[in-house]
Structures are given as structure tokens and as C-alpha cells.
Amino acid sequence: MPALPEESVDLIFADPPYFLSNGGITCHAGRMVRVDKGDWDRSRGADANHEFNRAWLAACQRVLKPNGTIWVSGTRHVIYSVGFAMQQLGFKLLNDITWVKPNPPPNLSCRYFTHATETILWAAKSDRSRHKFNYRLMRQLNGGRQMKSVWTIPPPEPWEKRFGKHPTQKPVALLERILLAASDEGDLVLDPFLGSGTTAVAALRLSRMVWAIEQSGDCADLAQRRIVAELVQVDLFVCCTKGLDLVPRPVDRSRSRTRHGMTSRPLTKLMQQERMFYFVGTDEREVIFSVTARTMEEAWERFRNSPKAGKDIFCVIKTETEIYLAVGK
Ligand SMILES: C[S@@+](CC[C@H](N)C(=O)[O-])C[C@H]1O[C@@H](n2cnc3c(N)ncnc32)[C@H](O)[C@@H]1O
Known part of the structure; x- marks a missing residue:
């Protein structure tokens, strides 16, 4: 982050560690499993977690343009610390979006309500910011009515996981909604916790530019594969099969003259x-x-x-x- 230029980014989406991989249990694909998303997700204690959140939020604030906004998603394990750090740093809180996940996994302990939401905090760089909000587009996408701060969006579709899975992958539809709401074509988007690359995929689909940071080589590889697939589309069109000769007469076309020499x-x-x-x-x-x-x-x-x-x-x-x-x- 320190290498990025000051006041250069229009919109930041951050999906930081949740600090919830601490030996609890959850239900995955109908089975009881330990919550273990990776070392990056282990809690270091409330104070250290808060210091971490404050540090990366301050780094984001430095690179945001004066009217830029930041969106941070998280569960109860992290989102209150993020909100408090935003207040400490002088961000202007704009909305707290509730992302509702239809069909969440059941709560196996039967001692809590089933966790079915995540919170997304939306904030502008400072009190002086005149933030961008594409109000009309949001209303249009919501059938002509004002869009509320409760969004029901299903988890990632199978096509979004065809190059591999990330334990906390966000749906492309969620990122598209965020980018459409608060950025325009050509704007620069930053994701400091890229994971499987969802923000980059959504940004490319919507003609935004994107910078991203990810500490894990495996995640960066997965993100790269998803990004390349977005950039290169291979389509097949069958123009004419009527005169096709189906007599099996295999021809090796793999050698081409351009390769010689x-x-x-x-x-x-x-x-x-x-x-x-x-x-x-x-x-x-x-x-x-x-x-x-x-x-x-x-x-x-x-x-x-x-x-x-x-x-x-x-x-x-x-x-x-x-x-x-x-x-x-
Ligand atoms: C919650 S996941 C992000 C998932 C992402 N939104 C997606 O849709 O795939 C957080 C990611 O941040 C990475 N990460 C954790 N700490 C980091 C750090 N200090 N710097 C950069 N990346 C970090 C983890 O490796 C993990 O992939």
C-alpha cells in the first residue's frame, strides 16, 4: 500500500480477515466441519485485531481521492471494529448495507439464530467528501423504486468457482452492484484483500480499472486465472455444416508453417x-x-x-x- 500514489483511487472494496477461524464448528455441504479458512483468518485478540483494521483503513484513506468511497464487508467478528476505526480516522459513514444470503447453512448447535447476513459498511473519505452515488441507476435496477439498504444476493454460482474455490469468495453480482452504485466506467478501483479475484472480475466486466493486493500465492494464482478468462473469450460459431464430409479421415493440423524456424x-x-x-x-x-x-x-x-x-x-x-x-x- 505505501507504494501506491496518494489520492489516486475512486473506490475501494475491502473484504478483510474475519478473525473467526478459531476452532469453532460450522456446517458445510451438510457436514459438520471446523471453521478454518487459513492462518490469515486467526484472531490475534481484540486489541491487535483492531490495530490491524485501523492500520489498513488509514492506508486506504491515504490513497482514496477526496470524493472517493470505501466499502468493507464483514461479519460480527470484525465489522464493529472496522466501523469504530472508521470513526476514529474521520471517515464519513454513509450506509450499513445488510447482505442477505438466501439458503444459509443451518446452525448446528441450535443455540443461535442461523447466520444469514453480512454487513457492508459504505463510507466516504471524510466529512468534506462529495461522494458519488448513481441513484437513478440503482432505482432503475430496483424496478423504479428506491433501492433499500437490504440486498438479497445468492452466493457465488458454480461458474464463478470453475477455476477453484476460495473459502470466503464473494458473488460477482454483489461486487457489480457496489461498483455500479458508486463508480463510473474508467474509474480506478482498489481491493487490498483480493482473495479469488471477485472485485477484479466485476471491475473488468464493467469497464473499470483495478489495482489489487493479495498475500497468498495460491489465491493470487486463482485470481489471475479468473481474470485471464474474463479477458479472453473463445466462442465457436458453426457457419455451415450442410456439406460437411463426415467420413473419418483424420488430418493432423497441429503443425503450422509459422512454427518452422x-x-x-x-x-x-x-x-x-x-x-x-x-x-x-x-x-x-x-x-x-x-x-x-x-x-x-x-x-x-x-x-x-x-x-x-x-x-x-x-x-x-x-x-x-x-x-x-x-x-x-
Ligand atoms: C476474506 S478474503 C477475500 C475474499 C475475496 N473478497 C473474494 O471474493 O475472493 C481475505 C483475503 O485477504 C488475504 N489477506 C489476509 N491478510 C492480508 C494482508 N495483510 N495483505 C494482503 N492480503 C491479505 C487472504 O489471503 C484472503 O485471500
């Missing part, structure tokens, strides 16, 4: 690997169903369980996509 090429790192199966309908002669799967059998199984199951299939096209990031000479 190439003595060195940049070092690359595999960022994304995907096997897609496209089902072309007999009547339509176009792709009527597509799916990622490991094998042809699995793809057919998924097709048979899809709404297109009764359709006659003319052919199935399998594509393998690998995206490599150039990492050196």
Missing part, C-alpha cells in the same frame, strides 16, 4: 484449460447445446439431462482451449 519463444504459464463439447442439431444445423466436460461420455450425459435431450444430434464438436500467459523471454 522458430528458435526461441517466451516462457509461458498455463492459465486456463477447458474442454468444450458443442452439440449440433440435425434440423437446425447449428449449436443447440454446449457444455464443458472431461469426456465425451460426460458431455452426452449432461446433454441427456438438459432441456434439449429429445433433439436429434447431427454431430458433436469438441474443442480444447489452453490459454498461456507470457511470463518472460
Whole structure:
């Protein structure tokens, strides 16, 4: 953070450690498991936790533009300390959003209400800030009525976890709502606790620029894979299959003349690997169903369980996509 220029960022989203991985139990996928999100989430005691929150919030305040805003999400373990630190530092508290999670895991001890919400504090840099709020857009997204500070947004969808899981991954829809509410295209967004990269994915989708910080190499790798997949879209269009010769006559097209004579090429790192199966309908002669799967059998199984199951299939096209990031000479 100290390397970032002062007053350069329009919006910050921070999802700091919750300090709740301390040996408690929870319910995950119907099983009783220990709460252990990683070393980064262990409590160091109330005073040390508060000092940590104060320190990173002060660093964020320095890089925020005078009219910039910060959004911090957290549970009861951390959010009161964050709110108090914001007051101590002179932020201007704007809203406390309640994010409601439909279908939360049950409370196994049966001694508390089921935890079903997180709080998101929204604050401006100081009392003098004239903060940005895209009021009309929010009202439009809410069917023409003022949007309330209670947001019901489901947890991340399976497609958001296709490159791997992070224990506290936020849904892209939540970050999109935040960015749409308080930033515009071209604005600079910062996430000091990037995790799996959700803020970066949402920012790229909405044409914002993004800076991010993450201490764990594994999380940074996962975030990088998600970001690359956002930047590179591989689509298949079947233009004409009518005259397609289906006699099996395999041709190896993997060699191309452009490769000959190439003595060195940049070092690359595999960022994304995907096997897609496209089902072309007999009547339509176009792709009527597509799916990622490991094998042809699995793809057919998924097709048979899809709404297109009764359709006659003319052919199935399998594509393998690998995206490599150039990492050196
Ligand atoms: C609550 S998670 C963020 C999850 C993220 N919002 C997402 O959607 O994936 C917090 C992340 O902050 C990282 N972290 C913890 N302490 C940090 C520190 N001092 N500096 C940078 N990153 C840190 C952890 O490795 C973890 O991935």
C-alpha cells in the first residue's frame, strides 16, 4: 500500500480477515466441519485485531481521492471494529448495507439464530467528501423504486468457482452492484484483500480499472486465472455444416508453417484449460447445446439431462482451449 500514489483511487472494496477461524464448528455441504479458512483468518485478540483494521483503513484513506468511497464487508467478528476505526480516522459513514444470503447453512448447535447476513459498511473519505452515488441507476435496477439498504444476493454460482474455490469468495453480482452504485466506467478501483479475484472480475466486466493486493500465492494464482478468462473469450460459431464430409479421415493440423524456424519463444504459464463439447442439431444445423466436460461420455450425459435431450444430434464438436500467459523471454 505505501507504494501506491496518494489520492489516486475512486473506490475501494475491502473484504478483510474475519478473525473467526478459531476452532469453532460450522456446517458445510451438510457436514459438520471446523471453521478454518487459513492462518490469515486467526484472531490475534481484540486489541491487535483492531490495530490491524485501523492500520489498513488509514492506508486506504491515504490513497482514496477526496470524493472517493470505501466499502468493507464483514461479519460480527470484525465489522464493529472496522466501523469504530472508521470513526476514529474521520471517515464519513454513509450506509450499513445488510447482505442477505438466501439458503444459509443451518446452525448446528441450535443455540443461535442461523447466520444469514453480512454487513457492508459504505463510507466516504471524510466529512468534506462529495461522494458519488448513481441513484437513478440503482432505482432503475430496483424496478423504479428506491433501492433499500437490504440486498438479497445468492452466493457465488458454480461458474464463478470453475477455476477453484476460495473459502470466503464473494458473488460477482454483489461486487457489480457496489461498483455500479458508486463508480463510473474508467474509474480506478482498489481491493487490498483480493482473495479469488471477485472485485477484479466485476471491475473488468464493467469497464473499470483495478489495482489489487493479495498475500497468498495460491489465491493470487486463482485470481489471475479468473481474470485471464474474463479477458479472453473463445466462442465457436458453426457457419455451415450442410456439406460437411463426415467420413473419418483424420488430418493432423497441429503443425503450422509459422512454427518452422522458430528458435526461441517466451516462457509461458498455463492459465486456463477447458474442454468444450458443442452439440449440433440435425434440423437446425447449428449449436443447440454446449457444455464443458472431461469426456465425451460426460458431455452426452449432461446433454441427456438438459432441456434439449429429445433433439436429434447431427454431430458433436469438441474443442480444447489452453490459454498461456507470457511470463518472460
Ligand atoms: C476474506 S478474503 C477475500 C475474499 C475475496 N473478497 C473474494 O471474493 O475472493 C481475505 C483475503 O485477504 C488475504 N489477506 C489476509 N491478510 C492480508 C494482508 N495483510 N495483505 C494482503 N492480503 C491479505 C487472504 O489471503 C484472503 O485471500
